Amino acid sequence: MNKQSLSRRTVTMSLIATALSVVLGGFSAQAAALKVVATTSLVADLVQSIGGDRVAVTSLMGPGVDPHLYKPTAGDIIKLTRAEVIFYHGMALEGKMGDLFARLSRQGRSIHAITQNLPPEEWIVPEESPQHPDPHVWGDPRLWKTCALKVQQVLVQLDPEGKELYLAANQQYAQRLEEWMAWGKALMDRIEPSKRILITSHDAFNYFGRAFGLKVVGVQGISTASEAPLADIIHVVDLIREQSIPAIFVESSVSPAIIRRISEDAGVQVGGELFSDALGASGEKGSFESRSWDLGTYAGWLGHNVSTISQAMVPSNAP
Numbered sequence: 001m002n003k004q005s006l007s008r009r010t011v012t013m014s015l016i017a018t019a020l021s022v023v024l025g026g027f028s029a030q031a032a033a034l035k036v037v038a039t040t041s042l043v044a045d046l047v048q049s050i051g052g053d054r055v056a057v058t059s060l061m062g063p064g065v066d067p068h069l070y071k072p073t074a075g076d077i078i079k080l081t082r083a084e085v086i087f088y089h090g091m092a093l094e095g096k097m098g099d100l101f102a103r104l105s106r107q108g109r110s111i112h113a114i115t116q117n118l119p120p121e122e123w124i125v126p127e128e129s130p131q132h133p134d135p136h137v138w139g140d141p142r143l144w145k146t147c148a149l150k151v152q153q154v155l156v157q158l159d160p161e162g163k164e165l166y167l168a169a170n171q172q173y174a175q176r177l178e179e180w181m182a183w184g185k186a187l188m189d190r191i192e193p194s195k196r197i198l199i200t201s202h203d204a205f206n207y208f209g210r211a212f213g214l215k216v217v218g219v220q221g222i223s224t225a226s227e228a229p230l231a232d233i234i235h236v237v238d239l240i241r242e243q244s245i246p247a248i249f250v251e252s253s254v255s256p257a258i259i260r261r262i263s264e265d266a267g268v269q270v271g272g273e274l275f276s277d278a279l280g281a282s283g284e285k286g287s288f289e290s291r292s293w294d295l296g297t298y299a300g301w302l303g304h305n306v307s308t309i310s311q312a313m314v315p316s317n318a319p
């Protein structure tokens with residue numbers, strides 16, 4: 001054996017050793033963690049926030065994915081059947097996954113809708129479809145607290161040893177939500193009252209609007225599955241002109257075509273892209289005034305949206 005092949009062999013051996021230690025190290029770190037599969041990035045982030053190191057969370061939908069239209073892949077089914085616990089949003093947000101959830105439940109899987117404990121009096125129910133309450137409850141941090149509590153309860157039940165940690169994490173999370181709520185409300189209050197109208201692609205911001213004092217107009221309705229009728233588009237254009245609305249917004253998980261068209265017809269600027277049904281990319285940072293955030297978290301969802309709206313709607317806040 002010559003020197004070159006020996007050194008190559010040494011390199012190969014050390015690579016194998018490294019790979020083994022990664023696998024074994026990974027295995028020992030993961031062995032204790034509860035294997036969780038979450039449907040949307042928002043649900044995954046919530047479970048991670050409450051579960052900390054005791055959970056290993058996999059999200060089926062990544063940044064920019066529309067949950068109303070998402071169809072589970074063969075790979076998703078494998079992930080779901082291997083999970084120790086499954087969390088989904090519920091309220092028919094995952095519009096194409098209802099049958100799958102029912103089947104998994106019948107099979108005796110541990111599967112939970114995080115919105116299950118929301119009191120019906122908190123629901124926003126559209127007049128045109130009274131059977132389908134609006135699912136976009138994360139827009140209101142106080143309702144998201146109820147969802148966090150549901151996650152905490154399930155985790156305590158499945159992993160009683162982690163009870164103290166889950167309770168403490170939930171308490172801390174609830175407090176942070178209150179702080180974000182107060183910060184966001186103060187920013188929205190800077191918008192001139194007659195212009196507190198949020199116009200976006202689809203009706204994802206009704207709870208957000210109720211929590212932060214904005215009237216909300218979603219051109220496409222509650223689900224992205226339907227297209228906006230022409231009459232609705234004309235109505236929105238008229239509204240923008242009558243109220244001199246300074247900006248309208250596109251969404252990260254919905255096609256911007258209709259909003260761009262309204263922007264041209266009404267002569268109003270597109271004030272930026274809001275996160276509606278999905279979080280942004282994990283690790284990407286944002287900030288405004290005293291607050292900063294990671295776009296892959298709920299704080300990032302709220303911080304980005306509130307600051308984007310504020311900068312477009314309040315002239316003195318513009319960058």
Ligand SMILES: [Zn+2]
Binds near residue numbers: 068203276
């Ligand atoms: Zn939506």
